[in-house]
Amino acid sequence: MEDSQEYKNKKAYFEKIITLYGRNVVIEILQDETITIHKLHMSNSNKPDGAVETILKLAKKRGIEVVYHDKNALSRISKNAKQDQGVAIDIIASSYQSANEIKNLKSFKLLALDGIQNPQNLGMIIRSCAAGYVDGIILPKKSSAKISPLVIKASAGTLFKLPIYYCNTLDEILKELHDAKIYLLSSHAKNSIYDLKKNEKSIFVLGNESEGVSKEIEKFCNDSISIPMNRGIESLNVAVTASLIAFMR
Amino acid sequence: MEDSQEYKNKKAYFEKIITLYGRNVVIEILQDETITIHKLHMSNSNKPDGAVETILKLAKKRGIEVVYHDKNALSRISKNAKQDQGVAIDIIASSYQSANEIKNLKSFKLLALDGIQNPQNLGMIIRSCAAGYVDGIILPKKSSAKISPLVIKASAGTLFKLPIYYCNTLDEILKELHDAKIYLLSSHAKNSIYDLKKNEKSIFVLGNESEGVSKEIEKFCNDSISIPMNRGIESLNVAVTASLIAFMR
Known part of the structure; x- marks a missing residue:
């Protein structure tokens, strides 16, 4: 054996x-x-x-x-x-690890990607998160763009510098993280990214550009925050949203 | 007559x-x-x-x-x-105006684009700046991507919500703005984007991804700031950089 x-x-x-x-x-x-x-x-x-x-x-x-x-x-x-x-x-992919590893972490600030299919956005998200103040991203295999040369290129060589926690679907890990703040981005939220307190364990869920966060995943979110915007604009490119969260410290 | x-x-x-x-x-x-x-x-x-x-x-x-x-x-x-x-x-383009108009403004926070040729980046920059906390962008006709359907698409309908100050070349306007802080993004800068004080008049110059800010334009910069980055990463996508500056308030 x-x-x-x-x-x-x-x-x-x-x-x-x-x-x-x-x-x-x-x-x-x-x-x-x-x-x-x-x-x-x-x-x-x-x-x-x-x-x-x-x-x-x-x-x-x-x-x-x-x-x-x-x-x-x-x-x-x-x-x-x-x-x-x-x-x-x-x-x-030296930075790849099972999302189950998150359960062993004492504190973390993570981005969870729900249906990011555009390889350029995925690469940019990885690049900004690697450079910024987050501990990793959660990447569900089933609904995400595959790691491809386009993703590698858009990540500008940073792909393997950031912990990437893989899972099959996001719900299978989110449902096990009982003590984490799981944030939905929402223009209706009481608190904005400028008010963020340092939580011991926080996860920011980002949905794709056309659909947003899926209904199935939204129900795992136990808090919400907004990005205050001017001139009546209601949304940002998802990689920009990820970058703003990554650089709020 | x-x-x-x-x-x-x-x-x-x-x-x-x-x-x-x-x-x-x-x-x-x-x-x-x-x-x-x-x-x-x-x-x-x-x-x-x-x-x-x-x-x-x-x-x-x-x-x-x-x-x-x-x-x-x-x-x-x-x-x-x-x-x-x-x-x-x-x-x-209702938001278009001559960069000479800047001379009439009492205070401003502007982004000046030096050689942004990628239409997707230009569109994303416009979108983030329109949503964020900047008063407009300075767009030199000679070295920028032309406004095209690709730019309009990447701007997600925000193209005409943000004042866009056009000029032929950046130097012709920068040299006339004697009392403005003109910032170069630089990893060697003493101050970071987190230390930014509200200046009465500030301009952030962004260069393109491969070349950075051109030598001719760099000499008009009278200050510099950094975006502190982790994991040894040295640069961000230019649209992400623009977005971080736009949302620092």
Whole structure:
């Protein structure tokens, strides 16, 4: 039987792996020295053209393990046979951790993202939160944009500097954080972001631009705050909202 | 001889006109009731297809004046023969005014944009500034993204809610504002955005993401402030920077 601690460590390691695909993407990833790479996957059927040669040269230079697969096996790895172009790469998202870890934290200021589908917004949110005064973001796998080169680009290299707490859906973690202030952004709230007191444990829930926070998640919010706005304007870009919260200290 | 005041009023009116072109763009503009329209320009050579019919129907519904031109004359109006598709529309940017007007203001907090070329960033900056605590932005025509449907979309309908002070180049106005604090954003600055005192007259200069503030404009800055950042991160998206300044009050 596998040693329990070793098994846990392995599981934690593999949960931090994100697989990206496509030739240009893989080249970009290999060129970015700030990204830790687990493995490069190549299809046997790749013809040794310019892009493939570049990929293999970059992988060799960085000492990355290359694994060859038949075409179908590669598709199972990339999960996108149509767009993988016979190459996929596993990167290690060192800052990724299970949202269950939040239960072990004594205090925190977190942003929970409910349905942020736009990769540029997600990247900007990560960048601002990493630079600002928050302890991490909660990213539900089911309703969020996938980590992709667009997200990495918009995050300007900050993707793995900020703790990212993943879960399948937000409710599964929110319902377990009984002693946290869970804030909904609302123009009707009594308190504004300028009145925020330092809570021991606070979570700010941000919904996507068109739908806002979903009904299912709204019911987990036990407080609300507003961002006071001028000139009759009612909303801000969600990445801007995240940034304002991140830099309120 | 033209009456001087009347002439000035006319000049001011025509300086607020922005011409956009292309069939989908014109349809979008005509459908947006928040945008004031001066005139619709059509080429004589347009075949009466679906898009042209939609445009004329929308213009009629809103009571917009339609002017017909030969193809070359229309190109001179759109200034883009390749992409105008035989249609152009003049919209009234009611919030536009000459940067010279700033000299008449007793106090102000303004953002000056030096080379913001990305339409999405420009739109987001306008949106955040309109909602936030600033009195307007200074937009030099020569180095900024043109007001386009992309900008209008990213501004989420706020484009004409915020005073926009136009000039040809930033230096021509900055050099005349002798009693204003003109801030450069700099990580080396002694004071941060959290220490900002209310100045009677303050301008924050923002450069574009790749180049920062240009050398020519930097020399007009007589003070600097920083945005303190964590985790070794050195910069934020320029629209986020603008938003943080806009909401510091």
